[in-house]
Amino acid sequence: MTTDPESHGDTAVLVERRGGVGIVTLNRPEALNAINMAVRRGLTQACRDLDSDPEIRAVLIRAAGDRGFCVGADIKEFRPVDSAVAARRVDGSIAYVDAVAALTKPVIAAVHGFCLGGGFEIALACDIRIASADALFGLPEINLGLIPGAGGTQRLPRLIGAGRALDLMLTGERFGAEEALRLGVVSRLAPNRDALAEQALALADAIAAKPPTAAAFVKEAVTAGADLDLKAGIALERTLFTLLLTTEDRMEAAAAFREKRRPVFKGR
Numbered sequence: 196m197t198t199d200p201e202s203h204g205d206t207a208v209l210v211e212r213r214g215g216v217g218i219v220t221l222n223r224p225e226a227l228n229a230i231n232m233a234v235r236r237g238l239t240q241a242c243r244d245l246d247s248d249p250e251i252r253a254v255l256i257r258a259a260g261d262r263g264f265c266v267g268a269d270i271k272e273f274r275p276v277d278s279a280v281a282a283r284r285v286d287g288s289i290a291y292v293d294a295v296a297a298l299t300k301p302v303i304a305a306v307h308g309f310c311l312g313g314g315f316e317i318a319l320a321c322d323i324r325i326a327s328a329d330a331l332f333g334l335p336e337i338n339l340g341l342i343p344g345a346g347g348t349q350r351l352p353r354l355i356g357a358g359r360a361l362d363l364m365l366t367g368e369r370f371g372a373e374e375a376l377r378l379g380v381v382s383r384l385a386p387n388r389d390a391l392a393e394q395a396l397a398l399a400d401a402i403a404a405k406p407p408t409a410a411a412f413v414k415e416a417v418t419a420g421a422d423l424d425l426k427a428g429i430a431l432e433r434t435l436f437t438l439l440l441t442t443e444d445r446m447e448a449a450a451a452f453r454e455k456r457r458p459v460f461k462g463r
């Protein structure tokens with residue numbers, strides 16, 4: 196089933212439901228999808244709505260326009276901040292990235308063109324990144340007298356290692372899709388934008404067809420486990436594994452295998 200896109204926060208963020216996949220589109224192509232207040236609000240709301248929708252089993256975040264996924268914070272909205280109180284108010288504005296990271300369902304970023312600053316940080320808060328050959332990544336905050344402020348200094352080193360992440364953050368250099376694949380920033384490449392749209396949706400569909408509780412638990416084991424020592428991480432894995440033994444979906448998977456048919460997973 197496909198729904199007409201709903202808009203969140205003006206038309207800055209669109210949400211569409213296609214079968215079990217929730218598609219979130221950053222939609223300010225005239226500003227290369229720069230993150231303004233409407234994007235912050237829209238993305239936050241979209242993630243919350245899709246996470247609480249029982250029909251949705253995977254989320255895809257993509258962007259409108261030819262030129263890119265997102266060029267980061269809307270620099271035209273930057274204002275002088277002259278007190279700690281005002282700075283704290285600005286600091287509270289990364290709820291949109293927290294909302295992406297808080298999704299309990301698998302989330303994929305489909306990246307084309309520019310993916311800079313806060314845009315890159317949105318992609319880093321996703322579980323899987325797939326890029327088209329024209330993708331250009333970078334954390335240029337240092338050139339603005341800032342540091343990445345929406346999780347980049349923490350998520351990028353965890354993903355690719357501290358040395359490589361520091362190199363990218365201290366230079367602010369941009370890097371292309373092949374380099375992103377080599378570094379492990381993305382796990383899949385598509386040859387062009389059309390192929391990206393197709394491959395990203397096919398990947399989301401494939402994940403949406405998996406038993407949803409197992410998908411949520413594998414995500415939890417990896418993301419929560421990353422903050423634990425090995426012993427505690429393995430204990431978490433054991434707990435989640437044991438819980439899955441009690442699900443109807445795991446009995447259905449075994450029955451379908453025996454009966455040589457496709458399984459039907461209900462998330463129970």
Ligand code: CO8
Nearest residue numbers: 226227229266267268269270271309311312313335344345
């Ligand atoms: N904010 C607002 N508008 C933007 C931005 C941006 N970040 N980037 C591009 N635009 C606009 C341009 O102003 C232009 O609009 P207009 O036609 O009305 O003048 C339009 O998009 C097209 O851009 P360009 O004409 O500049 O196109 P080019 O092909 O010449 O260049 C670039 C494209 C290389 C992407 C260039 O626009 C650029 O360098 N943009 C800035 C990228 C950047 O520095 N991003 C990082 C921002 S910092 C950040 O994201 C930190 C977030 C941490 C959270 C903190 C919370 C407060």
